[in-house]
Amino acid sequence: MGVVREGNREYLGWMKDGCVREGNREYLGWMKDGCVREGNREYLCWMKDGCVREGNREYLCRMREECVREGNRECLGWMKDGCVREGNREYLGRMKDGCVREGNREYLCWMKDGCVREGNREYLGWMKDGCVREGNREYLFRMKDGCVREGNREYLGWMKDGCVREGNREYLFRMKDGCVREGNREYLFRMKDGCVREGNREYLGWMREECVREGNRECLGWMKDGCVREGNREYLGWMKDGCVREGNREYLCWMKDGCVREGNREYLGWMKDGCVREGNREYLASMKDGCVREGNREYLCWMKDGCVREGNREYLGWMKDGCCEGGKSRIFVLDERWVCEGGKSRMFV
Structure with a gap:
């Protein structure tokens, strides 16, 4: 049952009834009826009627009619009609008609026509036609045509044609064609x-x-x-x-061939073969065989055998066996980065 027990003595026990018990004494108990109980004394009790009770005395009571009661005296009461009542006296009452009432006196009243009324005097009234009224005087009036009127004078009016009007004078006019007009003069026209x-x-x-x-x-x-x-x-x-x-x-x-042309003269052209061309002259050409060519002369060429060739002469060549021959020269590259040329060794940088 949630008890914490020291020896045969219950220290703090939360019972099924929601009570907290120290020994055999209930400390705080939340009953099914919503009460909070200390011992056999109800401390705070929320009744079905919405009351909050201290002992047998109702402290705050919210009735079905949304009343708030202190003891047997209604303190604040929100009635079905929206009224706030102190005792039997209405303090602020919001009626179905939208009024706010103090006692029987209407304080603020929003009528069906959108008017706000103080007492029987209309303060600001928004009418179905879009009017804002102070008393019986129209203050701002928004007509169906989009006009804003002060009294009977149109202040700003947005007409169906997109016009903005001050009085009867067109100020800015946005036509269907996108024109903005001042008076009858077109200002900006899109x-x-x-x-x-x-x-x-x-x-x-x-x-x-x-x-x-x-x-x-x-x-x-x-x-x-x-x-x-x-x-x-x-x-x-x-x-x-x-x-x-x-x-x-x-x-x-x-061009499609990758060339860049100035006028009819090709400036730089990257051809399908990888060549870079200035005019009709190839500048650098990287061939399929890995060579780099200037004009028709190979500049640097890395062959499949790992050789590096300048023109038709092999410069440095790493063969499978570590050797490469080029013309009368024999170049041998060691792991120690020494080069043997024609049987004589020299440092390779």
Whole structure:
């Protein structure tokens, strides 16, 4: 049963009834009825009716009608109607109609029309039509057309056409075509083609071909071919062939063969064979056999046999047996990094 026992004496025991017992004396007991009991005396007891009881005296009692009771006296009572009651006197009452009432006097009252009322005087009222009312005077009025009205005077009005109106004067006007208008004058105009217009003058226009236009003059134009155009002149153009073009002159061009071309002259070209070409002249070529070639002359060549060759002459060669022959020279590389050349040994650096 949860008892802690020293000898035959229970020290602290939590019983099935929720009691804490020291020896045979109950210290604190939580009963099924929600009471807290010390010995046989109820200390705090939560009854079915929501009361909190000290002994037989109700301390706080929350009734079904949400009343809070001290003893037999109601202290604060929240009724079904939303009222807060002290004794039989309503302190603050929120009625179904949205009012807040002190006693029988309405303090703040939110009516169906959205009005806030102090007593019988409307303080601020939001009407179905979007009006804000102080007393019977309309303060701010938001109409279906989006207008805000002070009294009968329109302050700012957003019309169906996107207009912002002060009084009867259009201030800013956003049309379906994207125009912003002051009065009847177009201020900024974003056309379907992406142009921004001040008045009837185009300021910047992004066309379908991605051109940027100032007035009727193209300023910068990015074409489908990747070109950047000023007016009708191409500034920089990345073509489908990979070229960069200034005007009609190719500036840099990466060809399918990997070449980089300036104009019609190849600058650096990496060929399929691994060659780097300047113009039509191969600069460095790494061949399939591992050679590096300048022009048609092999510069450094690592052969399958491990040899390093300069031109057709083997410079350093590591053979399977450690030897390599090149022309009249015999080069032998030892583990100690000595080189034997023609039978004479020298230090290899």
